[in-house]
Amino acid sequence: MTSNERLALVRAGLSARHRREKRFRFYGIAAIVLALGFVAMLFAMILSRGLPAFTQATFSLDVHFDPAIVKVDKKPVRSSEQSPAEYAKEISAWERKVTMVNWNKVIEAAVRNAAPETTANSREILSIVETNARFELRDMFVADPALLGKTVPVRMLASANADNWLKGNIDRSLPDAQQQLRDPARALADQLMAEGKIRNAFAWHIFTNVDSRSAPASAGLAGAFVGSLYMILVVIVLAVPIGVMSAVYLEEFAPKNRFTDLIEVNINNLAAVPSIVFGLLGAAVFINYFRLPLSAPLAGGLVLTLMTLPTVIIATRSALRAVPPSLRQAALGLGASKTQTVFHHVLPVTYPGILTATIIGVAQALGETAPLLLIGMNAFVAQVPATPLDQSSALPVQIFLWQGNENRNFFEARTSAAIIVLLGLMLTLNAIAIFLRSKLEKRA
Amino acid sequence: MTRYFLAATVATAAVAASLGAAQAQSRDIIQIAGSSTVLPFSSIVAEEFGQAFPEFKTPIVGSGGTGGGLRQFCAGVGENTIDIANASRRIRAGEVEACNTAGVNKILEVQIGYDGIVFASSAQRADFAIEPVHVFKAIAAQVAVDGKLVDNPYKKWNEIDASLPDQPIALAIPASNHGTREVFQERVIAEGAKAADLPELSKEELEKVTTSFRQDVVVEIAGDYTETLARLQSNQDTIGVFGLSFYDQNRDTLKVATVSGVTPSLETVAAGEYPVSRPLFFYVKGEHIDVVPGIAEFVEFYLSDQMAGLGGTLEAAGLIPAPAEEIAEVLANFQEGKVITVDDVK
Structure with missing residues (x-):
């Protein structure tokens, strides 16, 4: 075999080798693109689903601590002859009384005040407010009993079902039988949203609250x-x-x-x-x-x-x-x-x-x-x-x-x-x- | 450098020491486990209990199914055994025996209300009006054709009964770790078998016919109802077995079947018209009352009007309340300390 023949042989194989090289590179790039594509898909799905949950329908209402509903005695003051244990007992008895107040009535009144012409009944009104709102009002009152008779602005979470409705997580065209909220409640939520009394606020409670089943909208991590x-x-x-x-x-x-x-x-x-x-x-x-x-x-x-x-x-x-x-x-x-x-x-x-x-x-x-x-x-x-x-x-x-x-x-x-x-x-x-x-x- | 390692060693020793301390520490928080059907209700009561009784901690509610919960419950008496077992069926004699052997002798039964079991399919599919016998014929490995037992030939619902839709048979039923399965077995399959024109069978043969299911169209779900829902979404033809409360929360994607002509709802189950319903329970370990603080108060709070009563919080969450007299009797039994024995549940 002369050197020329050998050269020709190498040359003949050269293009095939180059092709093989190119093919290999292509496979490599394809693998990376595929892997990145899956990751991107995963992230896009999680982000598109999860990000809306960081804002939640939230009421901004003026709540009146009506003395006609909040009927409790004055917060006990520690007298000089009382031992700390006795005082603690008295305080906890008072707090129990405050807990027993029908706070739902206070909430209902606040919603009615914000939308006086609503046709929704008590149950329907309360169905759009998260159930832990009553404990929040209680805690406010326990911390500051001077609120009695006053009207203060309070932020309260909308219920999970109301949030679903307002965000469109549940198909809005479904008939009444397939909806979680009744028609007047849905209309009320829409109206309050339009008037700005319900806003989509950042859900800080995801980071500060614990898990909850009785008030799912307030569940946190x-x-x-x-x-x-x-x-x-x-x-x-x-x-x-x-x-x-x-x-x-x-x-x-x-x-x-x-x-x-x-x-x-x-x-x-x-x-x-x-x-x-x-x-x-x-x-x-x-x-x-x-x-x-x-x-x-x-x-x-x-x-x-x-x-x-x-x-x-x-x-x-x-x-x-x-x-x-x-x-x-x-x-x-x-x-x-x-x-x-x-x-x-x-x-x-x-x-x-x-x-x-x-x-x-x-x-x-x-x-x-x-x-x-x-x-x-x-x-x-x-x-x-x-x-x-x-x-x-x-x-x-x-x-x-x-x-x-x-x-x-x-x-x-x-x-x-x-x-x-x-x-x-x-x-x-x-x-x-x-x-x-x-x-x-x-x-x- | 040595300083860091010294610090690390001390920290390790501290953790090891806390291991020992953990044994001595007494528990001041009620621990509950069991049925995933009862879990949402117990969790809600636990939370409200924590809010209403600031002197007690909010109880911990675990799952594991009725069987799993009762197994934990019957593991013995002491700090690291649970106080309350949620159950979507009554405790069995074998479980009471296991409890007694492990030293749990004061088993107190509390019935909290009722639950309906529904057959639901994808909301986009046809309506179903089923009878127990339809389900039996769809699910049993062997059915009667011309008076003889043969391997189940049915592929579509309308082959079983012309009134049913032309849809392939596919069912997702709870696995045997769920209390729901037992009710399904008793109220649907056993009832259906009676109407299925089966040939004369011995007791053992009948037992076999009513408990061996086809493997090709039946999926047994060991997890939660969300897993059943996922099955329905991946195969739209599937009919799933759910608790009424789960269906109620997902009415937008699910459609419920009538059973023997009755639509399941709070009203029809409470009135006893809907055939597939069951009582829900929890079992309290009497030995732990007064050892773990708050158990008696928790049970009383659970059975109070504002929780398990008519129009209470749990009704809104999908529990079907028992009549007031029934609740009063359950509460009286609990307060008297009426213990469940093997004879009670035979």
């Missing part, structure tokens, strides 16, 4: 948020030191033998164990054996710690392995002990790696739902947990619960709103991780 926060704290406090310590020992101190190999294989296996298995384990060990309270963030955090540990150990070990041996040799050569070498020279270099692993592990734990269902964290909890031992919900579980709520028209949007909050939290965590990592890397 505060309890679930704090519950998740406690669980993350437990995970960080337990998983990071335990995980880093095990990794350091296994990588730097432990002898290399069959036993440590076995441990390594098992840690790798643990990382692949489905989270639900950890949930079952947690229910058996923490709830049934250690008798931790059901639905407590501490129990949830412990389960999630078990789940996060392998991630932290594996990532820390690989970070330690990446540290050049010259660093260790230099430290040992200068007379540092093994422990000094590890803690003064090797470990600080791995901080960015450990940090990334921690954040990834925590983010994973934050979004975990299945194991929490098994330790009773899917209960309905209407309080913000004060300590990690109090019952609470968690953000992903709250999403699961809202997804299952029977008022589909209202909670579909609420569910997406909760997803947005959870995603926001995740993005924040990741942003912090990236920021810290770049800062630590610069220092190292």
Whole structure:
């Protein structure tokens, strides 16, 4: 074969090779576009569904604390001979009386005052105001009994059904039998909206209120948020030191033998164990054996710690392995002990790696739902947990619960709103991780 | 560096110590679990209870189905067992036995009202006027043709009865962890089997015929009604079994079938005209009363006129209130501490 012939052979194959190259690149780009397309679709769907839930139909009404309806004695004043306990008892008796006041009548009067010519009856009027409004008025009155006889502007949430109607979440052309609100109530809501007495206001209560079933429009994420926060704290406090310590020992101190190999294989296996298995384990060990309270963030955090540990150990070990041996040799050569070498020279270099692993592990734990269902964290909890031992919900579980709520028209949007909050939290965590990592890397 | 690790170790030790402390801490919050049908009602009462009684904490309401709730309830007496089990059917003798074995001897029964079970389909589809026998013929693995048991041949509803629409048979029914399933079994399938011209069968054979369902057209839903609703949305031909209150909240997407000519509603169920209805219950662990604060007050509040009574909050949420005398009797039984024994539920 002459060189010319060889050249011709290469040339003949060249265009095919170029085509193959191009094809491969095209496949690559197509894969990325497809993946991004799915992500974009997901985000577009969640955002388009969830964002409307951040504004909610809200009444701005002048509420008259009519002495004819609010018939209670003056708030007791502590006399000098009364003990604090007696006074507290008297106050709570007074508050009970205030609670028993027919606040719905006060609300009805306020709505009638705003729309005097309405044909809606009491029931229909109250059907467009959220049921917790009466407790809000009560709380206002308890805080300031001087309101009696006064007229003050009050913001009250519209009921979930009224919100659905005003936002068009429920088909407005459906006949009366298929509507949740009766015709006069719908007309009243439309009229108040047109007159500006109902406005779409930003729903701050999504962040400040706890979950609610009796007043679904006022349901919020505060309890679930704090519950998740406690669980993350437990995970960080337990998983990071335990995980880093095990990794350091296994990588730097432990002898290399069959036993440590076995441990390594098992840690790798643990990382692949489905989270639900950890949930079952947690229910058996923490709830049934250690008798931790059901639905407590501490129990949830412990389960999630078990789940996060392998991630932290594996990532820390690989970070330690990446540290050049010259660093260790230099430290040992200068007379540092093994422990000094590890803690003064090797470990600080791995901080960015450990940090990334921690954040990834925590983010994973934050979004975990299945194991929490098994330790009773899917209960309905209407309080913000004060300590990690109090019952609470968690953000992903709250999403699961809202997804299952029977008022589909209202909670579909609420569910997406909760997803947005959870995603926001995740993005924040990741942003912090990236920021810290770049800062630590610069220092190292 | 060592300082940080020292701090971390101390923090770890602190968490470990709180593990021990948790055991000693006593619970001051009522814990409820069980039927997902009763859950919305109990949650509403729990919230209102927390508002009306500031001295008690708002009870925690978990789900898990009637069976799951009663299993937790019967796990024993103590801090980390629940106080109240919600149930959409009556407790079974076996469950009472399990309770007694675990040391739960004071089981107090509280009936809160009634619920209807409805057959609903997509609002865009044809109306259904069904009889129990139609459902039996649609669902049973074996039906009678010419006096003999054969594998179910029906593909469409109008093959069962000419009055039914020309629509493929597809059903989503609650799985056996739901109390709803038992009522469905008793009031619909067992009733339907009686009218299905079955050949002479022994008791065991009849039991088998009424409990083995076709796998191709029947989906058993272990989750909530929203899961059933999702089935209906993905296959518009499906007929789903729902609680009346769930249907009521989703009237815009669902259409309800009449059963034996009666449209399910608050009125027809309360009057006893609608055939597929059932009482709803919760069970209170007598041993926990006065140990966990507020249980007696919670039960009394639950049964009060403003909650479970006629025109009360729960009626607005879809519970069908029991007559006032019935509620008064239930409350009296509770206050007397009338305990449910195996003999009561045999």
